[in-house]
Amino acid sequence: MSTVGHTKRITPAAIETMKGTRLIVSLTAYTTPIARLLDPHCDLLLVGDSLGMVLYGMETTVGVTLDMMIAHGQAVVRGAKHACVIVDLPFGSYQESKEQAFRNAARVLKETGCDGVKLEGGEEMAETVAFLTSRGIPVFGHVGLMPQQVNTTGGYRSLGRSDKEADKIRRDAMAVAEAGAFAMVIEGTVEPLAREITAAVAIPTIGIGASAACDGQILVSDDMLGLFNDFKPRFVKHFAELAPLVSKAVEAYAEEVKARTFPAIEHTFQPKK
Ligand code: KIV
Numbered sequence: 001m002s003t004v005g006h007t008k009r010i011t012p013a014a015i016e017t018m019k020g021t022r023l024i025v026s027l028t029a030y031t032t033p034i035a036r037l038l039d040p041h042c043d044l045l046l047v048g049d050s051l052g053m054v055l056y057g058m059e060t061t062v063g064v065t066l067d068m069m070i071a072h073g074q075a076v077v078r079g080a081k082h083a084c085v086i087v088d089l090p091f092g093s094y095q096e097s098k099e100q101a102f103r104n105a106a107r108v109l110k111e112t113g114c115d116g117v118k119l120e121g122g123e124e125m126a127e128t129v130a131f132l133t134s135r136g137i138p139v140f141g142h143v144g145l146m147p148q149q150v151n152t153t154g155g156y157r158s159l160g161r162s163d164k165e166a167d168k169i170r171r172d173a174m175a176v177a178e179a180g181a182f183a184m185v186i187e188g189t190v191e192p193l194a195r196e197i198t199a200a201v202a203i204p205t206i207g208i209g210a211s212a213a214c215d216g217q218i219l220v221s222d223d224m225l226g227l228f229n230d231f232k233p234r235f236v237k238h239f240a241e242l243a244p245l246v247s248k249a250v251e252a253y254a255e256e257v258k259a260r261t262f263p264a265i266e267h268t269f270q271p272k273k
Helices: 012-017 032-041 066-079 098-112 123-133 147-153 163-178 191-200 242-258
Strands: 024-028 044-047 084-088 116-118 139-144 183-187 205-208 216-219
Touching (some): 012 183, 032 044, 084 098, 123 139, 183 191
């Protein structure tokens, strides 16, 4: 019998029931060792397509492929015993049709053993969300700032200040919730709107740059650990500063190699006496 999907991890259905009972803790994870460290403290681990920028040095998430997401999804599932693991569907793997979305989402579920997929989009993706959820694929929605649409929206900025923008995000959130998503990310959205949507929808809202009014929070783990310092948006808090620690450790290593003080005798194999 296949063990894919056989898990004691928190399920998407359990995440949904957390709304109104407690705040939901989530972070991105891309590798097994980091997933192991985050897992005991998180309700949900997202294998975000932000890995394109964070791990691969891409400028946007647009170039991320389904194969990349599957490889990192497998790695995170290996490291997660507790948290619900959700894998992002990358740009181009679901927008064409609901059938394409089902085919690729099913592949992600089968090949990684994760608990669900995330896709970006509101009203225009509602039919797809309903198609997937009614066929056994839990969907985590994503509204507000949608990084996969950066080429048409013209960049990364907070949204919802104008009536037109706020109306669109409101309609997107309602559409995704009504289509059957178990939860949704609200990204880069002004506080009053995030608060209003959180009160209006029946599913949890997970904020990133959307204020503490949401039902939970998510951050890119490399951002909050102070490892990814290419840029620091206002909504990111560094809970640690790991980048200087890494630099210091590598500097010390380089000095010891050059001085031939590493490896020392305790790091060296000797013949048996
Ligand atoms: O790709 C990602 O990491 C995300 C989160 C920032 C929500 O979508």
